[in-house]
Amino acid sequence: MKCVAQTGHAAMRRRDPRRRNRIACVSAILWITLAAGAEAQVTPLGGTARQADIVLRRDDWVGMELVSVEDLLRQQAGVVVARRGGLGSHVYLNVAGSVTGRIRVLVDGVDYTESEFQWPRVFSMLLVEIDRIELHRSVEPARLEIWTRKPDADAPVTEIDLGRGEVGTRTRRVQLHTPTQSWWVGFRYDELLRGFHDFRTQRLTSAPADLGTYNGRGRAVDVGFQRPTGERLLYRFEDYLDTAHGSFESVNDFSTSSRVLNALRWQRGVRGLDLTLDVSHQGWNRERRINAIPQTISEVRGRAALDLELPHGNLQRTALYMRVNDVEGERFQDDMVQRADYARYDVELFTRRGSDLFWNAGVGWHRDERFGNSWSAQAQLLSRRDAWEFDVEAGRGVTFRGWGEEESSAGTRPGTYAAAGVRHAGPSLELGCRGYYKDLQKQSSAAQLFFPTLGLGPRRIGAALVDVILAPKYEHLSWALEGRLAWTPWTAGDRGGMADLHAELTGRFMRWDLFQGDLEVTLQTIWRLETRRVFTDTVSLPAVATGDVMIDVRLLQRLLLFWRVINVTDTRWEIHPGVLMPQRWSLFGVRATLIN
Numbered sequence: 001m002k003c004v005a006q007t008g009h010a011a012m013r014r015r016d017p018r019r020r021n022r023i024a025c026v027s028a029i030l031w032i033t034l035a036a037g038a039e040a041q042v043t044p045l046g047g048t049a050r051q052a053d054i055v056l057r058r059d060d061w062v063g064m065e066l067v068s069v070e071d072l073l074r075q076q077a078g079v080v081v082a083r084r085g086g087l088g089s090h091v092y093l094n095v096a097g098s099v100t101g102r103i104r105v106l107v108d109g110v111d112y113t114e115s116e117f118q119w120p121r122v123f124s125m126l127l128v129e130i131d132r133i134e135l136h137r138s139v140e141p142a143r144l145e146i147w148t149r150k151p152d153a154d155a156p157v158t159e160i161d162l163g164r165g166e167v168g169t170r171t172r173r174v175q176l177h178t179p180t181q182s183w184w185v186g187f188r189y190d191e192l193l194r195g196f197h198d199f200r201t202q203r204l205t206s207a208p209a210d211l212g213t214y215n216g217r218g219r220a221v222d223v224g225f226q227r228p229t230g231e232r233l234l235y236r237f238e239d240y241l242d243t244a245h246g247s248f249e250s251v252n253d254f255s256t257s258s259r260v261l262n263a264l265r266w267q268r269g270v271r272g273l274d275l276t277l278d279v280s281h282q283g284w285n286r287e288r289r290i291n292a293i294p295q296t297i298s299e300v301r302g303r304a305a306l307d308l309e310l311p312h313g314n315l316q317r318t319a320l321y322m323r324v325n326d327v328e329g330e331r332f333q334d335d336m337v338q339r340a341d342y343a344r345y346d347v348e349l350f351t352r353r354g355s356d357l358f359w360n361a362g363v364g365w366h367r368d369e370r371f372g373n374s375w376s377a378q379a380q381l382l383s384r385r386d387a388w389e390f391d392v393e394a395g396r397g398v399t400f401r402g403w404g405e406e407e408s409s410a411g412t413r414p415g416t417y418a419a420a421g422v423r424h425a426g427p428s429l430e431l432g433c434r435g436y437y438k439d440l441q442k443q444s445s446a447a448q449l450f451f452p453t454l455g456l457g458p459r460r461i462g463a464a465l466v467d468v469i470l471a472p473k474y475e476h477l478s479w480a481l482e483g484r485l486a487w488t489p490w491t492a493g494d495r496g497g498m499a500d501l502h503a504e505l506t507g508r509f510m511r512w513d514l515f516q517g518d519l520e521v522t523l524q525t526i527w528r529l530e531t532r533r534v535f536t537d538t539v540s541l542p543a544v545a546t547g548d549v550m551i552d553v554r555l556l557q558r559l560l561l562f563w564r565v566i567n568v569t570d571t572r573w574e575i576h577p578g579v580l581m582p583q584r585w586s587l588f589g590v591r592a593t594l595i596n
Contacts, residue, residue, distance in 0.1 A: 168195015
């Protein structure tokens with residue numbers, strides 16, 4: 001870690017002072033511009049008016065006692081998370097047709113996609129702090145939006161989640177939120193430890209003692225201030241450190257990485273405008289050894305973001321989003337040095353209007369100093385009739401090559417998409433169906449650098465998404481079924497690990513409320529099906545079906561005892577050629593809400 005930190009500081013010293021102060025100057029100009037204001041309710045930073053294909057809310061998945069964000073994403077139909085080895089190793093993400101390099105990860109509207117390879121590294125997200133996840137799969141690039149928990153109660157909230165499982169797994173999660181008053185504080189701690197796990201499909205040699213071990217620890221602190229006029233100032237600090245051992249190429253591979261974030265967000269109403277200004281500084285330091293080749297990587301990123309929103313009640317809205325990202329990094333591999341020093345600018349204007357007949361449209365200008373200018377656009381028309389909803393959508397998006405990718409890879413990667421959907425929402429039944437087509441005009445080579453057997457991914461794709469929720473309610477007994485399906489019948493180019501069919505069924509078959517709700521017993525189960533996963537003409541994985549079962553016992557609305565049996569059918573399956581998932585194992589523990 002010392003070597004990595006030194007390379008980062010060296011890069012800072014070599015940097016052009018004019019470039020070093022770019023974000024600071026932009027931030028100062030924005031602050032001077034926003035000099036006066038009036039009372040207003042300011043929305044969260046970023047996001048468009050379109051509805052997500054899937055919304056995962058904490059209240060729905062917290063009872064599943066998941067181990068990590070990767071575990072949460074893999075539960076959803078159409079999301080493939082493939083690893084090079086055990087927990088924490090490099091991840092290849094496939095979101096119903098959009099693959100690593102064409103997927104954006106945003107946290108509270110802020111881009112967290114790492115600049116090296118434009119890689120969405122989901123393991124560095126704290127599961128404890130997530131309030132909801134929104135998946136936008138039918139757009140290009142696909143978006144994985146993570147929204148963190150915010151204080152929203154008049155009393156303090158304290159939660160402690162302790163779990164222990166087989167294969168040496170241990171989780172520790174603690175969070176505290178003070179009431180939302182003139183000031184408030186939020187604190188979260190997330191710890192995941194995993195012991196020895198020989199994930200190899202072919203065990204021709206004895207495994208070292210640390211193969212498959214993982215440890216990850218993260219903290220997040222929020223401090224907020226609010227004036228009676230509605231003006232808000234929020235400061236956020238977050239750090240994360242993890243270490244993983246082993247990969248399918250070499251049992252002696254390892255990766256150690258750290259990430260630090262400091263962010264300041266200011267929200268205020270100014271003459272009818274809702275304004276949100278966000279400035280931050282992020283840094284990554286990483287050491288890794290892949291197939292006996294050592295690497296050290298350091299990166300810093302400064303960002304300034306400004307959202308202007310003109311509200312017109314609930315029926316119409318116009319918003320302008322401006323982003324400036326400044327990236328600097330160094331990558332050492334086998335005595336060779338690669339440096340990155342560039343800025344990225346994004347300006348997007350979105351407008352929406354209507355109720356029963358609703359439209360949403362946006363245009364964007366994007367500039368990467370290395371590759372020049374590009375543009376994006378999207379338009380959506382939505383019609384509501386009683387409990388039915390119909391929509392059509394089309395657009396053009398763009399991604400840029402990340403530093404670390406091969407020079408032969410396209411610098412600017414545009415893509416177009418078209419989608420149409422229908423949804424019905426009744427008192428106890430909700431169902432939806434959506435079909436889409438994507439033309440990914442230029443490929444990304446990012447995945448091949450770590451996953452050489454995966455190919456370049458699809459050039460064109462036609463797919464459909466289906467979801468059904470059945471949730472009748474009774475006085476003391478309730479049950480619910482939730483099913484999702486992602487069908488990808490046609491692609492051009494390498495499929496990149498996409499199955500023809502992904503299906504997921506979540507059932508809460510029993511929930512008894514006894515003794516006026518002081519005792520609550522819940523039985524849940526999750527089942528997943530993936531047909532044969534094809535990477536290239538010569539590499540594929542067989543179909544797999546797995547299931548989990550969970551039992552929760554809640555006492556006095558404060559203390560919850562849980563037991564989760566993972567892979568209950570003891571299925572032997574791979575998430576990547578050469579990488580086995582654990583067979584049947586269990587996680588048990590306690591989750592307590594001390595103050596609420």
